[in-house]
Structures are given as C-alpha cells and as structure tokens.
Amino acid sequence: MAVYTHLGAEELTALIAQYDVGELVSAKGIAEGVSNSNWLIETTGSDSASSDGRGARFILTMYERRIELSDLPFFLGLLDHLSERDCPVPRTIHDLEGAAYRLLDGKAIALIEYLPGVSVDHPTPGQARAVGEALAQMHAASQDFGQTRANGLDIEGSRRMLAECGTPALASIDPALPKSLEIAARLSEDWPQDLPRAICHTDLFPDNVLMLGDQVTGMIDFYFACEDAMAYDLAVTHAAWCFDRTGEQFSQDIGAALIEGYESLRKLEPRERECLPILAQGACMRFIASRAEDWIETPADALVTRKDPMDFVRRLSFYGKAGSSAFAPSR
Ligand SMILES: Nc1ncnc2c1ncn2[C@@H]1O[C@H](COP(=O)(O)OP(=O)(O)O)[C@@H](O)[C@H]1O
Numbered sequence: 001m002a003v004y005t006h007l008g009a010e011e012l013t014a015l016i017a018q019y020d021v022g023e024l025v026s027a028k029g030i031a032e033g034v035s036n037s038n039w040l041i042e043t044t045g046s047d048s049a050s051s052d053g054r055g056a057r058f059i060l061t062m063y064e065r066r067i068e069l070s071d072l073p074f075f076l077g078l079l080d081h082l083s084e085r086d087c088p089v090p091r092t093i094h095d096l097e098g099a100a101y102r103l104l105d106g107k108a109i110a111l112i113e114y115l116p117g118v119s120v121d122h123p124t125p126g127q128a129r130a131v132g133e134a135l136a137q138m139h140a141a142s143q144d145f146g147q148t149r150a151n152g153l154d155i156e157g158s159r160r161m162l163a164e165c166g167t168p169a170l171a172s173i174d175p176a177l178p179k180s181l182e183i184a185a186r187l188s189e190d191w192p193q194d195l196p197r198a199i200c201h202t203d204l205f206p207d208n209v210l211m212l213g214d215q216v217t218g219m220i221d222f223y224f225a226c227e228d229a230m231a232y233d234l235a236v237t238h239a240a241w242c243f244d245r246t247g248e249q250f251s252q253d254i255g256a257a258l259i260e261g262y263e264s265l266r267k268l269e270p271r272e273r274e275c276l277p278i279l280a281q282g283a284c285m286r287f288i289a290s291r292a293e294d295w296i297e298t299p300a301d302a303l304v305t306r307k308d309p310m311d312f313v314r315r316l317s318f319y320g321k322a323g324s325s326a327f328a329p330s331r
C-alpha cells in the first residue's frame, strides 16, 4: 500500500479548488508504491491529455519519505522540462498562483498529469527495447535542463547507508548480508569517475514505467533523479529489468534488447561498455542498502510490503561472476 496519510473529502475538495482543473469528482488511494501517498483524482475539468469525455484524471502525491522539500523544484521542474521535449513523462500541474507544489499540514503535495498504461511484470524483449530507447531519449533531453542535484545514493552513499545499518542488524535479515559491506568498500575504491553524465532517473524499475503494448506511455517516480553517469542509469535499469523478482533467473534476451534500444538513440562509448559490470554491481549495492535500511526501520505491523535486499545480493553475485558477458548481444 502507499497511502500513509488520510485526507478527508472536504480537505481534498478545498485542495483541488486551488488548481484550474474543475471540481473534485472522486479520489481513490493508490495501493502501489512504497515511498509516497498517492491518489487518483477525477475532476469535472478537461485540462488533461487523459481526458476521455468523463472528466480529467490526475495523480495527487503527498511526499512522505526520503524527499527533501528543497529538492522538489528540481524533481517537478524536471518533469515539465522532459515532457516539453516529448519524453513520456507526466507534467506538473501548477496551482492558480503558479506554484508546482503546496503544503498541507506541513507536508508537500503536488498534482501530476495522469498518464495511461500499466506496469509489466514479465517484460518482453520488445518492451525492454522501448524502455532502453526512452531512457536514452531522457538522457538527451535532460542535457539543457539547467538544474542539477547530487546522487545521495552513489556508491559511497550506499556503502555508508549499509554500514550505518550495523553488522548485527544486517545479519538478522540474512547471515550472508554483512559480506556486502566488504564488496561495497571495494566497489567504492574502484568506481569510475570519468564517464559522460546527464540527469539520470536511477530507479527505472518496471513499476516506474507505464506501457501500452510495446510503447512506453509513462516514466514516473523521478524522486531519485540526479546527475550521474548515463551508463550507470542504464546499469540500474538492466539490474531492474533483466531478472525475475528474486534475482535468481537472468534473461540475456531482455538485457540485450534493453541495451540495443538505448544504443538506437545513443551509442555507448567503449569506456562506458567496459565499466558496465562495475556499474551494475554498484546499482545492486544501492538497492541492497536502501532495502536493508527500510527492512530495519519499517515497523513489523506497517501496511507496507518490505522489499528483500537479498534479491539484489543475488544480482550482485551474478554481475560479479558474469563480468562483461552479462551485457553481450543476444545469441
Ligand atoms: N503520472 C501517473 N500516471 C498514472 N499513474 C501514476 C502516475 N504516477 C503514479 N501513478 C500510479 O501510482 C503508483 C505509485 O506511484 P509512485 O510514484 O511509483 O509511488 P512511490 O513513489 O510511492 O513508489 C504507480 O505504480 C502508478 O500506478
């Protein structure tokens, strides 16, 4: 689930009245997601690409965890920048005073364009190809964004987050988990610093991509977006799309299609290709760290499905053993 905060009908009606989107018709809490509270909002207005004669639909997001208020102009401005450049990204709906976000009881909220599509559980090579292409399009479109944000969960940030969990707490999740600390230290020492950069999504999992058939209709959840190496973003997406949920089964075909789609718009430099194995291991480390921290900090009775860090320990081990063969074209 991800509705952490209850908003009453009166509160929602008053909130929607602050936007030029018509009157509130309905608001339904959205179960998916883990970080923020989200509602699907319907209004009497028609100011939305998704309007189908029944009114207009929007996503209302209340920012709950891991998001600094000072980063919101970057995230919401990025949505507008990318959607203006025809990337499949929802735009931010600004309020009557032009503000991209508002505060409600001390929490930030934003109204976001609703995009059609569904998240796939078992992607096909055609879908992976489209995702690779959409990622490359986003990297190109972000070049003139003009704002930047550091990656707080880069390899050193991930190593620190994991270390702060403490060995006993990590071992209580799984006895094999503390070993990741040593690997994180090694990756941090060897991390490449010379790769071409752009604004990256850094969390482009299947549940953050909306699709209709083989078409990407929406890339959402840009709340980890930051400046980093473009090949790192591709490596994150590879780790997120090319395995079954638990990380036991790797699909060479999905990986090859993803990279082929990316390279149809932006060819990787030889140095970027050479670094893919270490970048993918760093990507796994980032999700091991955040999942371990969430696992330890989430109360056992919270209505949130905790994600297992071991799913990414398995991927990490795969990338460590496979090296560059994990990124080879399909046979
Ligand atoms: N712009 C959008 N258009 C359509 N559905 C969306 C949009 N944004 C979010 N959603 C829906 O809300 C769910 C949760 O959103 P997400 O941003 O991933 O939340 P969280 O940050 O909590 O992970 C998504 O899985 C999707 O179903």
Ligand SMILES: N[C@@H](CCOP(=O)(O)O)C(=O)O
Pocket (backbone or CB within 6 Å): 033, 034, 035, 203, 205, 208, 221, 287, 290, 291, 307
């Ligand atoms: N994709 C990450 C978790 C981040 O959560 P999101 O719902 O905000 O995408 C993971 O799988 O660990």
